Amino acid sequence: MKIAIGNDHAGTDYKLAIIGWLKSMGMEVTNYGTDSVDSVDYPDFVHPVAEDVENEVVDYGIIICGSGNGASMTANKHQKVRSALCWNKEIVALARSHNNANILSLPARYISLPQALDMVKTFFDTEYEGGRHDRRLAKMPCK
Structure with a gap:
């Protein structure tokens, strides 16, 4: 499985x-994020992730910023992207199972690192249910 990741x-x-966890699970990771704690603009690191998802270069994306909001808003500007801002693993499971989210947006300033890792695991362990949810996804303007 191929994953793109970006962060501010x-x-x-x-x-x-x-990234360490993803690689330990045998996933291929493209890192578009900064490796610094110096202030940067999250769109510079989110757009490449969303473009890879949109163009089906990768299977899924993970984006991380302070609140998760700006990153998710940026990603959702792209066609074929369903970025979900999640703050616990229950929301992650619903985003995958009901909304077929293909990008997970994490709010680094509002969750702990163990929570984030648990949420990433949940994202990849949860399957899209389809069924009644297909009807709803068909009404989204993603092509």
């Missing part, structure tokens, strides 16, 4: 830990 300065430590 608030998510550097989280990204590094997540």
